[in-house]
Amino acid sequence: MDKRIKLIANPISGGDSRPRIEQARTFLEQNGARVDLYLTGKRGDATAEAARLKGADYDLVLVGGGDGTLNEVANGLVGCGIPLAFLPLGTANVMALEMGIPIHVESACRIALWGEARPVTLVETDGGFFLMMAGLGFDAAAVRAVSPRLKRRIGKAAYLLAGLSAFVRYRPAALQIQTAEGKSLQAWHVIFSNIRLYGGRFVLAPQGGLEKSGLIACLIDRPGRFAILLFWLRILLRGRLLGDVKRVESVSFNLTGPVVPVQIDGDDAGNTPFTVTSCSGLIELVFPSTAQKRA
Numbered sequence: 001m002d003k004r005i006k007l008i009a010n011p012i013s014g015g016d017s018r019p020r021i022e023q024a025r026t027f028l029e030q031n032g033a034r035v036d037l038y039l040t041g042k043r044g045d046a047t048a049e050a051a052r053l054k055g056a057d058y059d060l061v062l063v064g065g066g067d068g069t070l071n072e073v074a075n076g077l078v079g080c081g082i083p084l085a086f087l088p089l090g091t092a093n094v095m096a097l098e099m100g101i102p103i104h105v106e107s108a109c110r111i112a113l114w115g116e117a118r119p120v121t122l123v124e125t126d127g128g129f130f131l132m133m134a135g136l137g138f139d140a141a142a143v144r145a146v147s148p149r150l151k152r153r154i155g156k157a158a159y160l161l162a163g164l165s166a167f168v169r170y171r172p173a174a175l176q177i178q179t180a181e182g183k184s185l186q187a188w189h190v191i192f193s194n195i196r197l198y199g200g201r202f203v204l205a206p207q208g209g210l211e212k213s214g215l216i217a218c219l220i221d222r223p224g225r226f227a228i229l230l231f232w233l234r235i236l237l238r239g240r241l242l243g244d245v246k247r248v249e250s251v252s253f254n255l256t257g258p259v260v261p262v263q264i265d266g267d268d269a270g271n272t273p274f275t276v277t278s279c280s281g282l283i284e285l286v287f288p289s290t291a292q293k294r295a
Contacts, residue, residue: 003033003113004057006082008049008073009064010040013089015152021064023105024087028062031113040069043267050076058082060286062112066090067132071265075128078282085112085286091151091158092266094132098195098210100288115286120210123194124277130264131210133198136175136274137189138228140261142166144268172223173258175272179250187219189228192253192276202235205247210285214278217248252277 005028009021025035036058040046050061050073063073064087077084087108088096095101101108122129135143142163151158172188179185191204193216198204205216220231234245255274262269 003059005033005035005112006053006056006058006061007035007037007064007087008040008046008061008069009037009087010046010066010069010089012152013065013069014091017064017089020087020089020105024062024064024109027106027109028113031109033113040065044072046072047076050074050080053077053082054080056082060085060112062087062109064089067092067095067265068267070095071130071132071267074122074131074283078122078129080283083117083284083286085115087112092200094195094197094200094266097201098132098197099285100293111288111292112286114289115292116289117284117286118211119281120283120285121194121213121215121278121280122282123192123215124279125264125269126273126275127269129279129282130194132195132265133191133193133204134265134269134274134276135191135263136255136272137172137260138166138170139163139189139191140263140268141170143263143266144261167225167228170225172220172225172228173260174223175255175257175260177217177219178254178256179248180252181250183248183250185217185219185221185248187217187221188223189220189231190255191218192216193218194278198235204235204245207247207249213280214249214251215253215276217250217253218245219248221246 011018028035038049061082062085063070088103145165175187177185193205193208196208208216220227253276259271
């Protein structure tokens with residue numbers, strides 16, 4: 001095999017990921033690939049480096065990092081035509097769970113080398129694209145409150161602490177949502193989901209999926225922090241005890257109303273207003289092949 005791979009990696013994903021990045025490069029080269037490694041230094045580096053690959057002679061781009069790093073590279077690669085594979089090194093690694101990619105370095109690299117590239121749906125926003133989800137309101141306030149230093153030290157627990165802080169401090173505000181079909185909705189907290197999972201193995205949008213057109217708005221349509229608490233209990237308990245989470249499906253949503261925080265794929269993304277539109281065929285992701293799923 002003579003596959004040329006661009007490895008774009010975040011050396012601080014999940015703490016210090018340099019040893020795992022070097023392990024991945026060694027494994028890829030031992031299996032005949034030519035690897036060009038780029039290490040990010042700050043937010044935005046991965047997008048800029050991926051954008052420079054348009055017209056370059058690479059067979060594959062492999063992202064080593066967390067969900068945020070994957071989101072950055074996907075934004076840079078839109079329309080490039082180079083398949084994108086994922087080496088999960090982050091804290092939550094929700095996309096790895098969604099796609100069936102193991103966190104074991106060599107197993108993830110095997111999928112990158114011999115998996116199946118398939119077109120997926122991206123979601124376009126006012127400032128770019130995302131693969132997984134966007135949260136508006138409470139969970140975005142929690143993401144904004146996460147300390148990067150604490151996140152590197154205690155991992156997912158940093159999100160729990162930030163969520164508790166946001167629950168005490170955040171005051172929900174009524175948001176107006178318009179669907180592509182002209183339906184008007186009101187909500188006090190919204191998550192637009194392009195996938196099934198949220199924050200790990202929690203099933204937020206059972207009918208969602210990367211290869212489906214359209215996305216799903218999961219929302220709280222009642223005011224108050226108690227409604228937020230019930231919403232997240234439903235998610236954590238997978239809806240078994242507290243009924244259904246309200247979900248609305250459309251190819252686009254436009255959100256207006258008071259200014260509230262926004263998070264995209266687990267990273268702070270500014271504030272509302274906010275528009276999301278489902279877009280198919282702009283990028284290919286590498287999934288485990290049928291043989292790899294059976295192994």
